[in-house]
Amino acid sequence: MFSEQAAATAQGLLAPPSAEPPTFPRVAVSGYSDCSQPFQLGERSFARQYAHIYAVRLAGMRPGLERRARSRWGNDVVLRRLSELQEGEKCCVVGTLFKSMQLQPSILQEISEEHNLVPQPPLPKYIQPSDELILEDELQRIKLEGAIDVQRLVTGTIVAVYGCEQDDGRFLVEDHCFADLPPPLPWSGPSSDRYVLLASGLGLGSVSGEALLSTQLLVDVVTGQLGAEGEQSCAAHITRVILAGNLLSQNTQSRDTINKAKYLTKKTQAASVEAVKMLDEILLQLCTSVPVDVMPGEFDPTNYTLPQQPLHRCMLPLASAYATLRLVTNPYQASLDGVRFLGTSGQNISDIFKYSSMDDYLEILEWTLLAGHISPTAPDTLGCYPFYKSDPFILTECPHVYFCGNAPHFQSKLLQGKEGQRVLLLTVPDFSATQTACLVNLHDLSCQPITFSSFGADSEDGDMELEH
């Protein structure tokens, strides 16, 4: 992307100093609007049960699913509630899936004295062949079997199943469908090349120092210090940087201080303090040059349950002096230059990864879009705020860019929908592990990874490279 345009002046700086090097003005932000209001919690009360969130989720998604069911199985398909089921009658039922998994960590089992169980260590995946799917609606539940992939699906998904009830009380599924892609948003993207840089998992405060240089190189590219003139002028077209979570490393969590005696830990500073100072400095360098949106992630100092609230600006005194810094929620939805972005820091995808047979983050991301819900496993296995009025994770409009942070690799796919939806699915890799960030071109929804590496094993001269 950058390379072709920049190649002309690539060697320009291998020369004696010339007069007055050019400075390029950064492309101004033409339209930005933050659409994350549903994810911002004001007054929070945890006195409510989580059953309400399932009730509003089902109520919110039922109309869409019934429409889909009719379009798929004919207009005359019989839609029934579970309480109205008649044995042997082919009908369609809309409900919430529940997957009962033997290996699912259960706090009740752990603390139960009868079982005498040792707490289960965290596993990468909790699926087993013996898992069962159960469909629940407002009043009843029924076991499902048949043409439905038990391993692949997760709890909390709203699904419409077509089949009939057996005499043993189970529902034999012949076909099923999800909410499918939400209705499309009108396209009003920019007419020229505008880029948005997405990075996640900066992992500051970790023990390793190698990734720090890569982070510095990333900042230098974006602020226009690194690279020859051509590259710098291309970098001036980056209109925004989105940091999708895990700015701090997992090492900063300092969980072991909970077990230590108070007198030992009294005056020790939390590891995250130093890391946040480093983050502040990096953000300051970025903010003096480009608008930045900072999303919190799993290891960042904010609340644990989804939707995570923005980091507090008191932690970033230097950077928050600039209006270009925006501290936003996780999940984050915004309209940049007419292009709607929606994404999370990756907790939703990694949670589905643990409880489903799907292995590919991009596949899971696409599946959540087709299921019409950002995070179906919340609140079952992923912490979530007890919503009761409406479920803000239901997808009502199809975004143009749908991303998730902290993925193991960079992957992207342009999905075309039947109703004219065009979505760029993007898994933003973990920067501390892969040193890769993503560059999205808003003009044509193309995207490209950009990797920073230094001191490769096969270099004599000590080259550093910037690949894209």
Next chain:
Amino acid sequence: MADELYLENIDEFVTDHNRVVTYKWLSYTLGVHVNQAKQMLYDYVERKRKENSGAQLHVTYLVAGNLLQNGHFVTMKSKLSTIASVHVYSIQKALLKDSSPLYNTDYDIVKTNLQHCSKFSAIRCAAAVPRTPPDAPQVPEPVQSPQRQRDPDAAINGHRVRAAKPPPQQHKGIMGMFAAKAAARPQDTPKEAKAEAKEAAGVSAANCKPPTKNTIMNNFFGKAAMNKLKANSVPEQPKEEKEVVKPSVAVAESESSPNTVAEKPGKKTESDRIQQKDKKSKTKRVDRSDDEEERDPENVKKKRKRIKQLLSDSSDEEDVPPSPTPEEERVPSPPPEPALKTELEPASTEVSAGGRKRKRKRVLKSRMFIDEEEGCMVTEKVYESESCTDSEDEFPKTKAPAPQEQAMLPTKREPKEERKNPKKGAAPASRANKQVSIMGFCQKK
């Protein structure tokens, strides 16, 4: 010949100082554009190569481009299909084993130039301007009741970030007055769109004044007061201290600059301690004791600031109405005790402007009444405004001579004495949250 100077500079840095000279470091040190710095480094490398002098130089390059997907590559350059840019990244004498010297060099130089880190960059962003702090402090509010009305407004107005601040301040009853002040102060500048700018306003103007009075005021307050001062000022100050250190050094007396400097390193670690203390009750002094010695120098200085303010109150009658209230305005979030005192005196003096004879004071009185429902007698301690003369009321009397004593003899004794008084005042008012101090028995009922 000016062109040759940079060559000599680079030579000096690399060979004599044994430095790792990165383009960024050179750019900041010589004050040139980053591209010029890169070219300078290249020029130096080329000349050194031509000279062939035998001095070993290691050069690190930056290569950027599109990666070729397949095959095994000999050099870094052959890995890239199109090269987007190549330039010298750094020059150093020794062979680098890893990237940490490069990172450290850049980190250090950026850290010392944080405020203008994009000065020599090739990209300028028009949108990246610091949020403007609002104008100089406005006319102070004269009476308490408008402040009270504005307090709920302040709590509702503004976004969540703002809302985070008033609640910790409204914890204790006596703090209500301060919260009203601190929150209502931004109301004076309704034009300000950003709430954080409002706090910055109060603080930046405030910080110019308090450092000057630190020496005398600090004796005045008890530890609880210090907690409050810190709790509220610390979140607001970090941003301001950078800018304020400069003006305050210019304005302040010699002892104030150590204050601001001492505050700065202390502030970060204090902030988390302060948050805990906000919630603890006043009697949990044990936990605070280990922190007190660290915070005492600052406490002492802060206390002294208060004393002087009151001194000016009691001594200068005509100037009392305007002067204490602007000073209240400027202090970021003054602790409860000075609130009590300064409000007592301005309130009283404003009601009867110019006269010291009759003052309306808020006095702690106990009311007894019979509660029919429960069938018992209830004794309640209430603050009531009552009109009284100076001599009859002991409460202000103990305070009025005390500030004057302060000015005369600043000894160790005073901090304790003054601490007693604020505690007497604070404790009954916030009895719901705090245990009544034992000194309450010494008060005249």
